[in-house]
Amino acid sequence: TCALPISILRRWQDWxxxxxxxxxxxxxxxxxxxxxxxxxRPGAPATQQKxxxxxxxxxxxxxxxxxxxxxxxxxxxxxxxxxVQPKPVPDEMWQTLWWADLPACDRLAMGLGFFGGLxxxxxxxxxxxxxxxxxxxxxxxxxxxxxxxxxxxLCDALLNTHPQLG
Numbered sequence: 001t002c003a004l005p006i007s008i009l010r011r012w013q014d015w016x017x018x019x020x021x022x023x024x025x026x027x028x029x030x031x032x033x034x035x036x037x038x039x040x041r042p043g044a045p046a047t048q049q050k051x052x053x054x055x056x057x058x059x060x061x062x063x064x065x066x067x068x069x070x071x072x073x074x075x076x077x078x079x080x081x082x083x084v085q086p087k088p089v090p091d092e093m094w095q096t097l098w099w100a101d102l103p104a105c106d107r108l109a110m111g112l113g114f115f116g117g118l119x120x121x122x123x124x125x126x127x128x129x130x131x132x133x134x135x136x137x138x139x140x141x142x143x144x145x146x147x148x149x150x151x152x153x154l155c156d157a158l159l160n161t162h163p164q165l166g
């Protein structure tokens with residue numbers, strides 16, 4: 001699996017005004033997940049769920065390593081998302097495609113899409129200037145905002161979960 005979405009955790013850090021994560025309340029987490037987006041409305045249920053998962057996983061990590069005394073995110077509730085198929089393409093099919101005789105740019109696009117979670121339009125809009133210091137920087141996401149994607153982390157996650165692709 002890929003690392004947690006850093007952009008969500010950065011927004012969470014800004015939301016709690018850099019207060020210690022251990023002091024966060026469930027109410028703050030729910031407000032963050034349901035916060036208005038650029039349109040002025042709360043995010044779609046899937047977006048809210050993605051934000052909540054990032055927060056839950058971070059708190060689970062901090063609690064398991066003794067960095068915080070309790071995990072308040074256990075009580076965070078998000079809308080139910082139906083008809084979600086997390087792996088619409090089985091790993092075996094991706095591995096078959098990966099080993100096919102493809103140009104490097106096609107492999108990169110596949111990795112960014114399947115393992116990095118980028119959409120086709122986001123991949124197609126990438127330019128050389130978006131790559132700097134092992135990261136994709138300031139590339140435009142679906143909602144119109146700019147984002148940063150640590151490619152080195154993506155590659156590490158890819159090789160750690162699928163060493164046969166290396």
